Amino acid sequence: MKTNFHEEISHLKRVEEKENNRQQLGKKEIRKLRMYHENLSVDYIDFLKNIGAGSFREKAFRIYEGLFYLEELGIYPSIDVNNKIKFFGDDYEDEYFGFDLKTKDCLVIEYSPGGDETIHETGKSFKEYIREKIFE
Numbered sequence: 001m002k003t004n005f006h007e008e009i010s011h012l013k014r015v016e017e018k019e020n021n022r023q024q025l026g027k028k029e030i031r032k033l034r035m036y037h038e039n040l041s042v043d044y045i046d047f048l049k050n051i052g053a054g055s056f057r058e059k060a061f062r063i064y065e066g067l068f069y070l071e072e073l074g075i076y077p078s079i080d081v082n083n084k085i086k087f088f089g090d091d092y093e094d095e096y097f098g099f100d101l102k103t104k105d106c107l108v109i110e111y112s113p114g115g116d117e118t119i120h121e122t123g124k125s126f127k128e129y130i131r132e133k134i135f136e
Contacts, residue, residue: 004046004127008134015057022054025065033066037086040067041099041106043127044088061133063089070096075113085109085119097129 012020025033025048033048034040053065067086070077075096087098094114099106100121108129110120122129 022052024052
């Protein structure tokens with residue numbers, strides 16, 4: 001299967017130990033994601049199909065099988081996190097990353113519930129953002 005993530009896959013094979021657990025999403029899961037989120041990043045979909053959801057870099061961060069609201073994890077932000085912001089991962093501590101789905105480019109945002117509780121706009125595409133995470 002063709003992917004845009006050859007370098008990332010090679011790097012993960014070199015640096016990761018076997019305790020990382022990921023699962024690639026199939027056509028049914030991908031179709032469901034696209035059905036509910038029409039302007040979702042193509043790179044995000046490609047990533048889930050070819051690399052998968054789960055833990056990375058010995059639990060440095062994780063990517064979920066789908067998008068979620070913080071409330072689904074029992075986190076109720078004191079700021080207004082509108083319904084166009086959905087999250088796709090976290091750092092196992094206190095930082096969540098997601099998409100601002102109201103932007104045409106579906107750019108990545110970061111949010112820390114324990115911090116100043118502001119949405120940080122990274123200005124990065126999913127591919128740019130995930131590449132930094134993988135190569136940290």
